[in-house]
Amino acid sequence: MEYTVQKLGYLAGVSTRTLRYYDEIGLLKPARINSSGYRIYGQAEVDRLQQILFYRELGVSLDGIMDIMAGPSFNNDLALREHREKLLEKRKQLDQLIANVEKTLAHHEGKITMANAEKFEGFKQQLIEDNEQQYGKEIRAKYGDERIDKSNSKLKGMTEEQAKAIEKLGAQVLETLSAAYATGDPAGELAQKTADLHRQWLRFYWDYYTKEAHAGVAQMYVDDERFAAYYDKQQAGGAVFLRDAVLIYTGMAT
Amino acid sequence: MEYTVQKLGYLAGVSTRTLRYYDEIGLLKPARINSSGYRIYGQAEVDRLQQILFYRELGVSLDGIMDIMAGPSFNNDLALREHREKLLEKRKQLDQLIANVEKTLAHHEGKITMANAEKFEGFKQQLIEDNEQQYGKEIRAKYGDERIDKSNSKLKGMTEEQAKAIEKLGAQVLETLSAAYATGDPAGELAQKTADLHRQWLRFYWDYYTKEAHAGVAQMYVDDERFAAYYDKQQAGGAVFLRDAVLIYTGMAT
DNA sequence: GTACACCTTGACGTAACGAGAATGTCAACC
DNA sequence: GGTTGACATTCTCGTTACGTCAAGGTGTAC
Secondary structure: OOEOHHHHHHHHOOOHHHHHHHHHOOOOOOOEEOOOOOEEEOHHHHHHHHHHHHHHHOOOOHHHHHHHHHOOOOOHHHHHHHHHHHHHHHHHHHHHHHHHHHHHHHHHHHHHOOOOHHHHHHHHHHHHHHHHHHHHHHHHHHHOHHHHHHHHHHHHOHHHHHHHHHHHHHHHHHHHHHHHHHHOOOOOHHHHHHHHHHHHHHHHHOOOOOHHHHHHHHHHHHHOHHHHHHHHOOOOOHHHHHHHHHHHHOOOOO | OOEOHHHHHHHHOOOHHHHHHHHHOOOOOOOEEOOOOOEEEOHHHHHHHHHHHHHHHOOOOHHHHHHHHHOOOHHHHHHHHHHHHHHHHHHHHHHHHHHHHHHHHHHHOOOOOOOHHHHOOOOOOHHHHHHHHHHHHHHHHHHOHHHHHHHHHHHOOOOHHHHHHHHHHHHHHHHHHHHHHHHOOOOOHHHHHHHHHHHHHHHOOOOOOOHHHHHHHHHHHHHOHHHHHHHHOOOOOHHHHHHHHHHHHOOOOO
């Protein structure tokens, strides 16, 4: 079986540019070049590419991969066994990273759903404790306790800031909507900024934003008089204008 | 306490070049510049740097960190969630890679034969591949390419089982919609069941469901001819009927 | 024959700095 | 007061592993 760049690329899930680059640096040369100058790869190159991608996945630089594969002591089987060990180790690290991110997320979630500060005091305390565990020693050593305590109190006050930020965003939407409406151009800069602010505001309520949903909600603002009334409050036609701006913003305008 | 580049760099374990770079891209600007043009950092900057390094540890790009730290704090959450999705995806890929290494080892021992395509499993986003291969034709036929590409990005984080479940749900929606349409009553039991199935289907794409968004999307099905065509395929007026059912289901009907 | 997907070789752009050049500043020592 | 040496500054180029055009040749199907 012979492959052109694109076929091999599709097979291995890499771009044609990548293959060209590998050829350029001498990491993976095609079996032959046909009369029109096309790169033609064979079975040996398929296998070699597989090896290369193994190492690449391990985070080895292409230079390193070249060294490894050029070396005389290159033993496929042994190398693979080592790879497996390294892969397992890497997965462990990745799990650690994920756990960290999730822990951070859990804290944030705690903060967000924390309308009632006292209820989650323990949770917050946990966050502060974790933070101290991570940085506490160094920070206290370097800056002294005073700074730490200040920073801790800042963490506790986060929820209120957040609520205010959301409120502010909502107000900004109305504000820029007014200004944008005055321009009369839903495709204009101000209108698009309004749509963007609206998106930001929405994203607080939705975890996963989609253009379709955004456009759908904008349409709903027009269709549902309760929402329409809200956006039409400052100027008649505000809801329609916002919808048009959002449709353009989301690229859903026909 | 005030710090020059080198002192802060030493404190945080980063190079002076890094600090200058962070200044350059606006990620961390010094508190002030003294008469000789030296960068002078204060406590706030030390705090901020600590935060920056925390996210950097998590593998977030500097651009991502800027987004996280620029906006109101709830943006934090979203960026991290996206980051987590990426990490999870990466781990899934790793798992496949490990399986692949083992298969390759067996292959080398002559136990089994591997198809070329198999050799690269785990290198690419396998689920999407599989999904495309298994359902691609049908789905593309049903929804059109554009919509598929959009939903693929959501599918990235899902297991094959989940993908199958979604597909099944989508089919059920159409099925019950047909039956419900025959009754002619969007408030009826069958129609409400359709709306509920539709909600379930949506929830695969949205983490946070809201009635408003659900109703908005249903309305969009009517307004956007691409979607309307899909729901009207089995019977004319299917999209409108579904919207009415959803409006009743969500209590958004006036 | 012409449309169109494929191939080619440049050449520039990217992230997150590292390295080096050319030059200015500060504090200490002789 | 002059020199030394450790700091600081800006500027520019180099790095990795490609992505992304651009300009043009090739293969094939209608």
